[in-house]
Amino acid sequence: MNKRWVLFVCLLLLITSFFIAGRFLALTESPKQADVIIVLSGDQGRVEKAAELYKAGYAPYIILSNAKESTSKSGDMVQTALALGIPQDVIYTENAADSTYQNAEYTLPIMKEYGFKSAMVVSSDFHMRRVKFLFGRVYKKSEIELTYLGSASGYNAKRWWSDRRSRETTFNEYVKMIGNTFGYNGPEAKSTLDQIKNWFR
Numbered sequence: 541m542n543k544r545w546v547l548f549v550c551l552l553l554l555i556t557s558f559f560i561a562g563r564f565l566a567l568t569e570s571p572k573q574a575d576v577i578i579v580l581s582g583d584q585g586r587v588e589k590a591a592e593l594y595k596a597g598y599a600p601y602i603i604l605s606n607a608k609e610s611t612s613k614s615g616d617m618v619q620t621a622l623a624l625g626i627p628q629d630v631i632y633t634e635n636a637a638d639s640t641y642q643n644a645e646y647t648l649p650i651m652k653e654y655g656f657k658s659a660m661v662v663s664s665d666f667h668m669r670r671v672k673f674l675f676g677r678v679y680k681k682s683e684i685e686l687t688y689l690g691s692a693s694g695y696n697a698k699r700w701w702s703d704r705r706s707r708e709t710t711f712n713e714y715v716k717m718i719g720n721t722f723g724y725n726g727p728e729a730k731s732t733l734d735q736i737k738n739w740f741r
Contacts, residue, residue: 562700565713567668568690574599575656576632579617580643580663580671581606587617589691590662591624599660600630603650605643607633640671640716641725644678651684658685665690665697666709670717674725 577599579590590602604617614623621631632654634646640663651659663671668690675686696706719725 558701561714562666562695562697562706562710565667565669565710566665566690566695566697567672567688568665569688571596571598571660571689572687574658574660574685574687576601576603576651576654576659578603578605578643578647578659578661580640580661580667581609581611581617581637582667583664583691583693584612585691585693586662586664587611587620588624589689591621591626593660593662593689594626594630601632601654601656602626602630603632603634603647603659605634605647606637608635639725640667641674641678641720643671644675648678648682648684651682656684658687660687660689662689662691664693664695666693666695666713670713670720673717674720 571593577590577593579586579602581604587604593599594602602621604621607617609616611617612620612623614620618631618633622628632650634650637643637646650656661671661675668688672686672688675688679686694705695709696702700706700710
């Protein structure tokens with residue numbers, strides 16, 4: 541009887557985990573006043589979300605991480621921000637980050653240099669759980685307050701299994717999260733992910 545109960549509980553946890561996997565990834569918090577908005581390079585919608593927050597008066601400055609990456613028809617992150625009406629003199633940039641971990645690692649010195657004590661971190665909705673994990677690790681001893689906001693990406697968090705893009709996104713994020721947990725970051729993490737993908741082809 542005990543074995544059946546344990547099996548039932550394990551099965552219930554497995555089913556529950558399956559259904560909430562997408563919603564767990566798509567972390568987002570309520571916006572609040574901050575010194576600056578940090579925007580991570582990647583999918584469209586991230587710079588647009590930051591522009592929305594800036595225009596709403598939540599923060600007077602924006603940091604674009606890996607700013608040289610193209611993010612819209614307007615061009616790279618800086619060009620996109622300018623096209624959205626963000627003044628050049630409120631934008632800070634770094635151009636070296638090649639991973640989420642490096643987004644955190646390379647924005648921290650900018651935060652310290654300009655004396656910023658709080659930031660809203662913006663990335664795609666599906667990316668935010670891992671962003672919080674890695675930024676929390678890098679910023680841990682900085683005493684800088686971070687708030688995490690996801691931009692809409694088309695990711696189906698409630699029914700992530702229902703379309704191919706959401707399935708692949710979910711798989712990628714969990715594999716990367718496991719890799720990050722064990723210290724795999726940047727290019728080596730991406731290489732490991734590609735190897736794992738090849739196993740299923």
